[in-house]
Amino acid sequence: MSQATPASLLTIFGATGDLARRMLLPSLYSLQAEHLLPDGMRILGTARSELDREGFSNLVAASIAERIPAAERSDEALRGLLERLDYCAAGADDDASMQALAGRVDALRNGDVLYHMSTAPRFYGPACQALAANGVAGPGTRVMLEKPIGKDLASAIAINDSVAMAFDEERIFRTDHYLGKEGVQNLIALRFGNSLFEPLWSARHIEQVQITVGETVGVEGRGDYYDDSGALRDMLQNHLLQLLCLVAMEPPARFEPTAVRNEKIKVLRSLRPIDRGNVGTESVIGQYTAGASEGRVVPGYAEELGRASRTETFVALRAHVDNWRWSGVPFYLRTGKRLPSRSTEIYIQFRKVPYSIFGGPADTDMRPNGLLIKLQPEERIELDLMSKTPGLDRAGLRLSQVALDLDFHEEFLNSRKRIAYERLYLDAIEGNGTLFVRRDETEAAWQWVDAIADGWRDAGMLPKPYPAGTWGPGASVSLVDRLGHGWRE
Numbered sequence: 001m002s003q004a005t006p007a008s009l010l011t012i013f014g015a016t017g018d019l020a021r022r023m024l025l026p027s028l029y030s031l032q033a034e035h036l037l038p039d040g041m042r043i044l045g046t047a048r049s050e051l052d053r054e055g056f057s058n059l060v061a062a063s064i065a066e067r068i069p070a071a072e073r074s075d076e077a078l079r080g081l082l083e084r085l086d087y088c089a090a091g092a093d094d095d096a097s098m099q100a101l102a103g104r105v106d107a108l109r110n111g112d113v114l115y116h117m118s119t120a121p122r123f124y125g126p127a128c129q130a131l132a133a134n135g136v137a138g139p140g141t142r143v144m145l146e147k148p149i150g151k152d153l154a155s156a157i158a159i160n161d162s163v164a165m166a167f168d169e170e171r172i173f174r175t176d177h178y179l180g181k182e183g184v185q186n187l188i189a190l191r192f193g194n195s196l197f198e199p200l201w202s203a204r205h206i207e208q209v210q211i212t213v214g215e216t217v218g219v220e221g222r223g224d225y226y227d228d229s230g231a232l233r234d235m236l237q238n239h240l241l242q243l244l245c246l247v248a249m250e251p252p253a254r255f256e257p258t259a260v261r262n263e264k265i266k267v268l269r270s271l272r273p274i275d276r277g278n279v280g281t282e283s284v285i286g287q288y289t290a291g292a293s294e295g296r297v298v299p300g301y302a303e304e305l306g307r308a309s310r311t312e313t314f315v316a317l318r319a320h321v322d323n324w325r326w327s328g329v330p331f332y333l334r335t336g337k338r339l340p341s342r343s344t345e346i347y348i349q350f351r352k353v354p355y356s357i358f359g360g361p362a363d364t365d366m367r368p369n370g371l372l373i374k375l376q377p378e379e380r381i382e383l384d385l386m387s388k389t390p391g392l393d394r395a396g397l398r399l400s401q402v403a404l405d406l407d408f409h410e411e412f413l414n415s416r417k418r419i420a421y422e423r424l425y426l427d428a429i430e431g432n433g434t435l436f437v438r439r440d441e442t443e444a445a446w447q448w449v450d451a452i453a454d455g456w457r458d459a460g461m462l463p464k465p466y467p468a469g470t471w472g473p474g475a476s477v478s479l480v481d482r483l484g485h486g487w488r489e
């Protein structure tokens, strides 16, 4: 991959789909508007739909009109993007049409090619093998794979094996769109761009870590996919574990793919198993019932789905990274749909002062320090410190918790909120895999998650109901309370 040059052609499988219309095409528009796409790079859309170049251009223009605010649109950028487009109808599992597609790729390329599989994962293997059979998957080509890579370890191995028959690992870019988010890269910058945190970043000084990804949305018409997946497989296996890796990993020698991935895989392999023996104490699952979300009455999951289901729409876990740095520190992970707010955050709670010199009311006022890394909806870093409460009190000195707030909000107001795929496309086009996931990471994450899912099944654990608009079942409070902790609300 060291010889990778910027792609001369980007071929998007599933170019007419939901992800393409909502995220991928608008991201390409933004890269075009900022002059970040390589000169002359062509974009070839493909799906089974019989579109011509004009039909695809209309679809692209419509998606940009819908997703990019009018104030950010320019005719010049749109024209620039449309000039790059081409379209070729093909079925990923249809040999004749894949042969025709390969011919088109050959005709359009003028150097490296990036393929993006934005279609159902069962097509990744057949499509990649068809590209190889038709001679367009050799050196100088690479492929981006959308999540999910399978729905358990066995299916992930099958997909990875199948894609590996056509592309070697260093040419495979597995996306986790959380890694493309500005806030997540800021977490990396915070940890490894400041000397302040590293001496404190271990069990010696950290009491607990919380990672919350709360969503207010329900399953939004993706019920068939989601019901087969649930919160554990849909969110925790990938996004939350990637965040955990970035918090817990050792400093990589360099910010480059192998060094970063080598550190992340060590974390995944150090996760203490949660299985049938301890799922009951280390995890909580829930499913939303009818309730109020963002000021309106919303139906429960089963009503949205149209049938009863045992799928969890909420999961909370107490994880442990069993290594020297993190021994004994609980990592609380929780994610769910129809929670009270859209909120993605990492909270690091430091240990209490070892001894209070104050006595009197200050002792009861005392709170541990905390570092909040807020990723969504706004990006913010906040350090909770104790300070003297202003004024006099007969009983003695009083303390209050104050927040040292690094609020990027102003900066955000003045800059555009980026789609994570802008970063991911830019890197994949350039051939930089640092923010993509390696095969062993995906499979280690599945192995850990499979034991949890099997444990729930074996223990007969069913999701507990929680009303939409609440923070999941009450048992999730007990999960952290047991060690004297509390969720940061």
Ligand SMILES: NC(=O)C1=CN([C@@H]2O[C@H](COP(=O)(O)OP(=O)(O)OC[C@H]3O[C@@H](n4cnc5c(N)ncnc54)[C@H](OP(=O)(O)O)[C@@H]3O)[C@@H](O)[C@H]2O)C=CC1
Pocket: 013, 014, 015, 016, 017, 018, 019, 020, 046, 047, 048, 049, 090, 091, 092, 093, 117, 118, 119, 120, 121, 123, 146, 147, 148
């Ligand atoms: N939508 C989202 O928010 C997210 C999606 N993803 C992942 O992205 C991928 C795409 O998802 P999404 O866009 O939602 O899916 P959609 O069902 O909306 O789109 C699927 C796309 O694949 C094409 N397609 C279907 N069957 C074939 C086939 N046999 N050969 C070639 N193309 C085919 C469809 O077009 P046509 O019918 O014309 O062939 C369409 O363009 C999936 O892996 C999904 O898990 C990941 C994160 C979020």
Ligand SMILES: O=C1O[C@H](COP(=O)(O)O)[C@@H](O)[C@H](O)[C@H]1O
Pocket: 215, 234, 235, 376
């Ligand atoms: O991958 C997924 O992520 C989204 C949440 O992404 P965000 O960028 O809006 O935080 C989630 O809604 C979806 O179910 C899942 O497949």
